[in-house]
Amino acid sequence: xxxxxxxxxxxxxxxxxxxxxxxxxxxxxxxxxxxxxxxxxxxxxxxxxxxxxxxxxxxxxxxxxxxxxxxxxxxxxxxxxxxxxxxxxxxxxxxxxxxxxxxxxxxxxxxxxxxxxxxxxxxxxxxxxxxxxxxxxxxxxxxxxxxxxxxxxxxxxxxxxxxxxxxxxxxxxxxxxxxxxxxxxxxxxxxxxxxxxxxxxxxxxxxxxxxxxxxxxxxxxxxxxxxxxxxx
Amino acid sequence: xxxxxxxxxxxxxxxxxxxxxxxxxxxxxxxxxxxxxxxxxxxxxxxxxxxxxxxxxxxxxxxxxxxxxxxxxxxxxxxx
Numbered sequence: 001x002x003x004x005x006x007x008x009x010x011x012x013x014x015x016x017x018x019x020x021x022x023x024x025x026x027x028x029x030x031x032x033x034x035x036x037x038x039x040x041x042x043x044x045x046x047x048x049x050x051x052x053x054x055x056x057x058x059x060x061x062x063x064x065x066x067x068x069x070x071x072x073x074x075x076x077x078x079x080x081x082x083x084x085x086x087x088x089x090x091x092x093x094x095x096x097x098x099x100x101x102x103x104x105x106x107x108x109x110x111x112x113x114x115x116x117x118x119x120x121x122x123x124x125x126x127x128x129x130x131x132x133x134x135x136x137x138x139x140x141x142x143x144x145x146x147x148x149x150x151x152x153x154x155x156x157x158x159x160x161x162x163x164x165x166x167x168x169x170x171x172x173x174x175x176x177x178x179x180x181x182x183x184x185x186x187x188x189x190x191x192x193x194x195x196x197x198x199x200x201x202x203x204x205x206x207x208x209x210x211x212x213x214x215x216x217x218x219x220x221x222x223x224x225x226x227x228x229x230x231x232x
Numbered sequence: 233x234x235x236x237x238x239x240x241x242x243x244x245x246x247x248x249x250x251x252x253x254x255x256x257x258x259x260x261x262x263x264x265x266x267x268x269x270x271x272x273x274x275x276x277x278x279x280x281x282x283x284x285x286x287x288x289x290x291x292x293x294x295x296x297x298x299x300x301x302x303x304x305x306x307x308x309x310x311x312x
Contacts (some may be wrong), residue, residue: 056299057301060301064298100304102241103248105246105248107248107249107252147245147303148303149303181248
């Protein structure tokens with residue numbers, strides 16, 4: 001499979017994402033934000049970083065890049081799109097995912113390992129995650145507090161769109177395990193048609209045991225499984 | 233001609249900056265402070281002779297689509 005990894009000015013996890021996909025035995029190329037085409041990509045990753053210096057709002061400027069028009073069209077055709085950290089913020093700003101990411105409730109930048117509970121395993125981003133497995137994945141963000149109005153939160157819950165929630169090491173969704181104040185401890189969601197997902201934690205930084213955890217692989221493996229011939 | 237756009241967090245949205253500033257004002261002894269909301273201010277220079285109503289419509293669109301995020305923010309547009 002071939003992944004397109006977008007690259008905006010001040011993306012800084014683009015190479016990590018390319019590396020993570022290559023480690024899994026697949027190919028990935030960087031696609032510069034001024035490109036109007038994604039080429040023959042099977043899936044898209046919008047990586048982390050500080051696109052356009054986080055000016056105005058995180059992701060607010062990147063969403064108007066030419067490549068994002070191509071991503072919107074790709075997503076509308078059912079293509080798999082995963083946004084990580086700043087990529088999640090960009091997808092929300094672009095309206096490809098509901099809600100928004102705001103400043104962490106304690107105003108601090110958090111750079112630490114978190115535990116994630118998977119809420120719905122019936123999606124292309126979660127299907128390969130073993131049942132009851134908690135993912136240990138790092139976060140690194142200052143604006144990761146997920147916000148959406150009550151109606152949207154209800155839709156996310158009833159539609160099985162909450163993919164990952166911050167939890168403690170026993171899998172409990174406690175306030176202490178919520179690093180940023182996200183509503184419902186939300187760490188990651190998908191759209192209603194389940195082909196676009198975003199999360200604040202970095203699976204790209206947890207894809208090899210040498211990095212301390214390879215739990216992030218389950219997310220990429222799920223996407224690869226969904227894309228494989230004969231896959232779901 | 234200038235357009236001024238004042239962007240504030242929606243009341244339902246957690247505003248930790250506003251809360252910290254509020255607490256500090258109270259700590260400093262300023263009486264009667266019951267709420268603080270920290271937002272953004274955008275000033276846009278417009279070409280002389282720009283039609284006020286057209287500018288208002290255009291900038292309302294820009295503020296809705298780009299300068300503010302309606303999910304989390306409200307804005308107020310003034311043209312002078």
